[in-house]
Amino acid sequence: MARTTLDPTDSTDRELIFAVGRVAMASAELEEELRCALSELIGGDQIWIIAEGQSLDWLASYVKLLIASELETYEALIEREDSSKHSSWRRKRHEYLLSISGCLPKIPPLRDSRNVVVHGIWYRECLFRHECKEYCSDSPYGRLDKDAVMYHADRSRMRRESSRQRWSIPQVERLADEITAIRSRLQRARWDMMLASTDNV
Numbered sequence: 001m002a003r004t005t006l007d008p009t010d011s012t013d014r015e016l017i018f019a020v021g022r023v024a025m026a027s028a029e030l031e032e033e034l035r036c037a038l039s040e041l042i043g044g045d046q047i048w049i050i051a052e053g054q055s056l057d058w059l060a061s062y063v064k065l066l067i068a069s070e071l072e073t074y075e076a077l078i079e080r081e082d083s084s085k086h087s088s089w090r091r092k093r094h095e096y097l098l099s100i101s102g103c104l105p106k107i108p109p110l111r112d113s114r115n116v117v118v119h120g121i122w123y124r125e126c127l128f129r130h131e132c133k134e135y136c137s138d139s140p141y142g143r144l145d146k147d148a149v150m151y152h153a154d155r156s157r158m159r160r161e162s163s164r165q166r167w168s169i170p171q172v173e174r175l176a177d178e179i180t181a182i183r184s185r186l187q188r189a190r191w192d193m194m195l196a197s198t199d200n201v
């Protein structure tokens with residue numbers, strides 16, 4: 001009979017637990033960066049009233065809406081005016097919007113994997129044993145790790161059959177790295193924008 005939970009005293013299970021913790025932490029940091037992006041886009045000190053406690057989905061959708069709206073305004077302006085007349089701040093702002101906009105499509109697939117990894121129940125062995133191929137799927141990273149221990153994450157879903165995915169520890173680590181990379185790109189773009197704003201004063 002397969003163990004229903006991981007054993008925190010087992011060194012391999014501990015590595016997985018550590019990697020899942022990294023995904024949870026990276027995800028919280030990405031949400032915080034999206035709250036900062038909202039603040040940058042809207043301006044003012046009161047944005048926290050609506051942004052605090054919101055989900056990754058909500059934050060990313062709101063940022064997307066604001067960016068689309070500001071890009072539309074800016075692009076209409078470019079059509080009317082010679083862009084060489086635009087201030088370096090305005091050009092920097094345009095770069096900022098494009099840069100954030102380029103990051104946003106990467107968030108939903110990472111969110112889906114985050115949900116499986118952080119909210120799933122983890123098993124060391126497949127509950128379906130020989131029928132694993134039939135009932136379980138590979139993680140979005142495929143079968144990269146032929147020799148690695150493949151754990152199972154079983155994620156309950158509303159009104160649907162639960163999703164059972166095979167994950168190796170390096171794949172969970174990779175997910176944490178990818179979430180962190182998106183957060184760093186968003187943060188770098190915002191810092192560049194903030195520096196441009198300071199230079200413009």
Ligand SMILES: [Zn+2]
Binds near residue numbers: 126
């Ligand atoms: Zn399986």
